[in-house]
Amino acid sequence: MFPPIFQVAAADPGVTAVLGTSPVRLFPFGEAPEGVTLPYAVWQLVSGSPENYLAGRPDIDGFTLQIDVYAATGSSARAVGKALRDAIELNAYIVRWGGESRDNETNRYRLSFDVDWLTPR
Template sequence: MAAPIFAVCAADPAVQALLGSSPTRLYPFGEAPEGVAKPYAVWQVIGGNPENYLSGRPTVDGYALQVDVYGDSGSSARAVTEAIRDAIELTAYITRWGAESRDPVTKSYRSSFDVDWMVHR
């Protein structure tokens, strides 16, 4: 099982309005198609662990995710960041707001944040 970030975000109307619905431009790290329309977001697992017990199997897996949002403007990247935040914050926890930057080569604006997600098995 993995963190259900795509399913939660793809079902959210505000995320759909910004990232589309067919396809939703939220991709696992490294899977965004070349030349994808902006804005879009990528996510990757950066850590995690099972909820271990002295007796019995773990019933929960914890995932730490990094989400990076790319846009043609700082405001578009921030709008997607806020929409994803609002979509997931009832089921996951934002643990870090990362730096905002602009890529010198692609000129894309980037917003980054980390999420902790507890997933019941």
């Protein structure tokens, strides 16, 4: 019922090289724990729907996710984005490259992109 983004990311050596292993700093619901080590990434479900059929139960769900990377430097944010992209592209479709920005209050760099994921039930 949910896209396996964490399982895919946590199994990828490129992702764990930049986001760690204990824990892998990829958090759901668009929120990270307070005081988490940089860099980290968050994801949230933007939309989704089952693949409905007239003669039976859906066998696949489609999801659109937004992924946001936060880091102390722009190059670190881009390195995490690249690692996540490389892991995700083997399992889903990246459909939007979002913006890059820097938060004035925290001075964290942010990179964003969206993914469409088809998940068999």
